[in-house]
Amino acid sequence: MIMAILRIMISKFKSAIRSKELYVYIIGFPLIFMLIYGSFAWALYSEIQPITIGYLNMDKECSYKIGNSTYHINYGEDFYRYLKELRYEETNVNVFKIVNVSSREEAESRVGRLEIAAAIQVPIGFSNNLTRALESFTYYSLAGILNSRAQEAYENGNYEEANKYWSALAELSEFANASFSIRINLIGDPTYSKAMQAYELCWKYLVSYVISKSKSFTNLYAEYLSKKYNISIEFSNETLSLSIEQSFQVAFHRIGGGGLKESFTKMYFAILVPGQIIQSVMMSGVSVISMIYVEIERRLIERIKLTKVSSPEYIGGVLLSWGVVALFQSTILLLSAIALGYVTLTADITYYFLSIVVIVTAGILTASFSLTVASFVRSEISNAIIMIMLITLSLIIAGYFPIPNPIIGELFGVKFAALDIAPWRRAIIALRKLLMLTSIYTPIDVLPDLLILFLWTIIYTIISFITFSLMILKKRE
Amino acid sequence: MEVAISVRNVSKVYSNNIRALSKVSFDVYKSEIFTLLGPNGAGKTTLIRIIIGQLEPSEGEVYVLGVSGRDFLKSDVRLKVSYVPQENIIWRNLTVEENLYLIGSMYKIPRRVLKEKVKELLIDFELFEVRKRLAHKLSGGMERKLSIAMALINDPEILILDEPTAGLDPRARASMIASIEKLKKLGKTILLTTHIVEEAERLSDRVAIINYGKIIDIDAPSNLKTKTCGIEVLELLFKELNNEILSKVTSTIHEKNIARAGDKIVIKENNFNEVIENIRSNEYLSSKILALSVRKSNLEDAFLFLTGRFLRGE
Ligand SMILES: Nc1ncnc2c1ncn2[C@@H]1O[C@H](COP(=O)(O)OP(=O)(O)OP(=O)(O)O)[C@@H](O)[C@H]1O
Numbered sequence: 001m002i003m004a005i006l007r008i009m010i011s012k013f014k015s016a017i018r019s020k021e022l023y024v025y026i027i028g029f030p031l032i033f034m035l036i037y038g039s040f041a042w043a044l045y046s047e048i049q050p051i052t053i054g055y056l057n058m059d060k061e062c063s064y065k066i067g068n069s070t071y072h073i074n075y076g077e078d079f080y081r082y083l084k085e086l087r088y089e090e091t092n093v094n095v096f097k098i099v100n101v102s103s104r105e106e107a108e109s110r111v112g113r114l115e116i117a118a119a120i121q122v123p124i125g126f127s128n129n130l131t132r133a134l135e136s137f138t139y140y141s142l143a144g145i146l147n148s149r150a151q152e153a154y155e156n157g158n159y160e161e162a163n164k165y166w167s168a169l170a171e172l173s174e175f176a177n178a179s180f181s182i183r184i185n186l187i188g189d190p191t192y193s194k195a196m197q198a199y200e201l202c203w204k205y206l207v208s209y210v211i212s213k214s215k216s217f218t219n220l221y222a223e224y225l226s227k228k229y230n231i232s233i234e235f236s237n238e239t240l241s242l243s244i245e246q247s248f249q250v251a252f253h254r255i256g257g258g259g260l261k262e263s264f265t266k267m268y269f270a271i272l273v274p275g276q277i278i279q280s281v282m283m284s285g286v287s288v289i290s291m292i293y294v295e296i297e298r299r300l301i302e303r304i305k306l307t308k309v310s311s312p313e314y315i316g317g318v319l320l321s322w323g324v325v326a327l328f329q330s331t332i333l334l335l336s337a338i339a340l341g342y343v344t345l346t347a348d349i350t351y352y353f354l355s356i357v358v359i360v361t362a363g364i365l366t367a368s369f370s371l372t373v374a375s376f377v378r379s380e381i382s383n384a385i386i387m388i389m390l391i392t393l394s395l396i397i398a399g400y401f402p403i404p405n406p407i408i409g410e411l412f413g414v415k416f417a418a419l420d421i422a423p424w425r426r427a428i429i430a431l432r433k434l435l436m437l438t439s440i441y442t443p444i445d446v447l448p449d450l451l452i453l454f455l456w457t458i459i460y461t462i463i464s465f466i467t468f469s470l471m472i473l474k475k476r477e
Numbered sequence: 478m479e480v481a482i483s484v485r486n487v488s489k490v491y492s493n494n495i496r497a498l499s500k501v502s503f504d505v506y507k508s509e510i511f512t513l514l515g516p517n518g519a520g521k522t523t524l525i526r527i528i529i530g531q532l533e534p535s536e537g538e539v540y541v542l543g544v545s546g547r548d549f550l551k552s553d554v555r556l557k558v559s560y561v562p563q564e565n566i567i568w569r570n571l572t573v574e575e576n577l578y579l580i581g582s583m584y585k586i587p588r589r590v591l592k593e594k595v596k597e598l599l600i601d602f603e604l605f606e607v608r609k610r611l612a613h614k615l616s617g618g619m620e621r622k623l624s625i626a627m628a629l630i631n632d633p634e635i636l637i638l639d640e641p642t643a644g645l646d647p648r649a650r651a652s653m654i655a656s657i658e659k660l661k662k663l664g665k666t667i668l669l670t671t672h673i674v675e676e677a678e679r680l681s682d683r684v685a686i687i688n689y690g691k692i693i694d695i696d697a698p699s700n701l702k703t704k705t706c707g708i709e710v711l712e713l714l715f716k717e718l719n720n721e722i723l724s725k726v727t728s729t730i731h732e733k734n735i736a737r738a739g740d741k742i743v744i745k746e747n748n749f750n751e752v753i754e755n756i757r758s759n760e761y762l763s764s765k766i767l768a769l770s771v772r773k774s775n776l777e778d779a780f781l782f783l784t785g786r787f788l789r790g791e
């Protein structure tokens with residue numbers, strides 16, 4: 001039994017890797033995708049469509065005084081209004097569709113259901129910190145100007161004028177040593193591309209928000225000083241943007257775990273590369289089905305039925321061979337991704353071992369799916385049919401687009417989602433964790449994905465055994 | 478004589494209502510070469526697929542070594558039968574040798590025995606030189622040989638060959654015929670189909686003439702010929718044979734002794750000289766005739782007289 005399966009597996013593997021068709025799916029498709037997406041990393045995100053994010057404001061109002069006026073402000077709320085009003089350039093389309101969430105748990109569960117791309121969490125001290133920051137930026141914007149004006153007046157012998165500037169500078173100096181860190185948190189799933197888009201946008205708009213706030217604060221303060229001391233302050237706050245970026249942070253918090261600091265580009269490839277690997281494995285289903293079609297058409301199957309090979313041996317051999325083909329494909333793709341600089345390696349081989357398990361399973365899954373389809377569809381266009389099915393499926397599950405994914409059940413504390421019906425999704429997620437985000441995830445984090453991938457693969461395999469045996473191997477027409 | 482394959486009253490109507498076989502009955506005896514001779518679409522392949530249990534007959538039953546078609550694929554008898562379909566059954570992306578090893582391992586032949594067997598077949602079928610070549614790079618003749626070599630890996634008692642020489646050039650065909658003769662010497666029972674009369678005549682112990690799904694006659698080739706058209710026939714080939722010519726030539730001959738096929742008239746059991754004289758003395762006929770020969774009858778003639786059809790799609 002085992003020997004027969006192995007012999008069939010080896011010969012099918014040999015056949016597969018000698019067929020040119022497969023190379024289209026290994027090298028052609030995915031590499032072109034990778035190169036195009038890779039060189040236009042942001043093109044994928046340029047769609048003009050609101051991105052749905054959650055908003056969890058934990059900020060406390062704070063107050064500050066300018067002269068005799070006291071201002072009360074909750075920047076968390078203000079930032080919410082700012083984000084809400086944002087439009088894509090030259091369009092009427094909002095950048096964000098914002099959903100209020102009331103707790104971190106709610107945020108995590110909505111992220112899990114893909115209802116929101118990610119959730120912004122504004123921490124308690126945000127207003128206070130931002131105020132300190134604005135004061136500090138104001139100090140750096142104005143101090144130099146006041147000082148040089150005073151110096152200028154003094155050198156011209158205009159001591160009264162110089163004094164005014166010095167007094168103003170003295171008042172401004174209370175902002176000199178403010179310490180602050182402007183931070184917001186983003187709660188999301190880094191294996192999901194929309195979360196990365198949200199991450200990128202949060203950075204961008206937090207920066208622009210702080211810049212706009214500091215401009216108006218500086219203006220306000222400059223106005224106050226010039227009135228009080230009867231001086232004129234001319235300044236440009238264009239220089240602000242450069243120094244400001246080092247002072248704050250968007251911390252990404254992965255759901256169910258800790259924070260991470262990864263570059264956007266790295267995160268981008270973390271989404272892209274495993275998606276491409278599994279997509280190419282899925283596309284090998286086209287080769288599976290044409291191979292089966294040829295065997296049926298050329299009566300090879302009829303011939304095999306006369307031998308001692310049993311249905312389980314034959315199907316087992318076919319399925320396993322495509323597991324090995326998947327490994328072969330993935331190795332080529334991964335090496336290409338490494339060569340392109342999309343992937344950095346880690347030293348821990350557990351990650352690679354689990355990756356191999358995931359890839360082989362995805363190959364078996366693809367072959368099972370294809371055998372099932374081959375049991376019903378038998379025509380020259382069967383490979384076109386399966387190509388359409390698999391491309392559609394792969395786009396749905398690769399996580400490039402937000403698609404509702406309600407939880408449909410739970411087993412051993414592992415939640416099953418609707419999209420798990422296409423279990424390749426779990427393979428992609430697992431590979432994102434295992435190959436790309438090794439600094440964030442441990443191998444243990446992959447177990448739920450593996451569990452679901454295995455369960456569904458077993459179900460698909462059983463279905464393919466039954467249908468292929470009944471419809472093809474055991475049937476007398 | 479022991480019966481190897483028995484076909485009892487078999488009819489087959491496909492799901493698209495095409496009637497491929499009507500009440501076909503015959504026996505194939507052990508160690509004989511039995512040929513189904515019939516034109517394209519006669520139902521040969523259909524019949525073979527019913528025999529090896531792939532198709533269910535609409536009516537009737539087949540028995541192979543005593544096992545009914547219904548149970549054939551479940552019974553060990555299937556291991557004693559090999560089948561080479563019309564299309565070559567080879568794995569195109571495996572080498573010649575790998576193909577033989579794969580099919581051998583499907584029969585679970587122990588590796589050591591298999592190695593010997595593969596070598597023997599490679600030599601027998603003149604494939605040893607090309608054993609490392611991918612199957613899809615073989616010539617048509619070699620592909621065919623490989624298919625048949627693969628069918629012999631399990632030493633079958635019964636070998637079913639569907640159009641073994643189809644698509645082969647004359648040299649490859651001659652070599653294929655020699656191979657089949659060799660197999661006969663080994664005492665194999667061979668059921669083959671063809672629409673080539675020379676082959677059927679040369680190879681077969683018995684021939685079944687099949688036309689439109691019906692068996693017209695079954696006999697040894699020599700019997701078939703003499704029985705239906707005597708020892709000799711007169712064959713006339715005209716330029717643009719028309720009804721006028723036909724009636725002028727055949728006016729004195731009994732209708733059942735005349736067969737027309739295209740521009741050709743075949744006449745049997747007659748005073749051929751009389752006919753020839755008649756043509757020679759008629760200026761019009763002389764001007765139209767292209768060829769004229771009295772020759773030994775063959776299966777083609779038998780088929781023509783039995784069915785009124787050509788075997789080959791001329
Ligand atoms: N699977 C099928 N479904 C429907 N009709 C079929 C099927 N296979 C064959 N036929 C029809 O049955 C008839 C007999 O076909 P079959 O292939 O048995 O003939 P054949 O004698 O083998 O011809 P050939 O010399 O061309 O191989 C033909 O009319 C053919 O069109």
Ligand SMILES: [Mg+2]
Pocket residue numbers: 521522523563639
């Ligand atoms: Mg046929």
